[in-house]
Amino acid sequence: MPELPEVETVRRGLDARLVGRTIEHVEVGRERTVRRTSRQEVIDGLSGATVIDTRRRGKYLLLGLDTGDDVMIHLRMSGRVLLADPLTERPAHTHIAARLAGDPPLELRFVDPRTFGEVVVFDPTNIEVEMPDLVRLGVDPITDGLNRATLRRIVLSRSRQLKALLLDQHVIAGIGNIYCDEILHAARLRPDRSSSTLTGQEITRLHHQILRVLGDAIEAGGSTLADTQYVDVEGNGGQFQLSHRVYDRAGMPCITCGRADIQRVVCGGRSTCFCPRCQR
Ligand SMILES: [Zn+2]
Structure with missing residues (x-):
């Protein structure tokens, strides 16, 4: 499932090629992709609108539109946002196709085999009613610039397992299973450690590694796994999977210490990989 670095990579791709372009024709296939409103609302909301900016939380x-509306895109499990030549064949499971006016010819495609993804056109002045989940999101480490004092407050004001805490989108937004495991390994913290027991030094380490791992992953264009569909807007995979140290490496020797095998446990309700020797 795409996490913060993958969504940020898609955002950067759209920002470079979509801002300033006007949408002239919209087709919506699967109604499930636009389930929060309707096929017609998405077509009406996008048609004739010019994209003025891109953001991520x-x-x-x-996507900000010159009509005053915003477009929310959530990739969930298998969503892809592609920018393609309108003359090329659309991939299977293309549920939305928006053709852009002007040159070069371009079509924005939302492709989603598992159809958990979503596209919503909404009025940002009415966000609490139309997109309540966006209002409830916690701090975004990159967009909001998570500082150490905020992280310290987050971890010490609760007594929760680190894994569950980092995955809770209402506390910190954007970290999913892959980056949670990689961040905790890099910070040398066990996923089942209770957050309230962290020392000042450990909080500093966790803060540093949240920003470093997410930053490095963005620079690498995110992670493309064998079993997922993630690609950027040009259809290219990311490279950060080559830097994974624990995620999906259960039973293999730890790359960091070379003296223990990576273990897999269920923590925070999710499959979790960690090194019992490196992480305390
Ligand atoms: Zn190790």
């Missing part, structure tokens, strides 16, 4: 991608 957690795993939510936002």
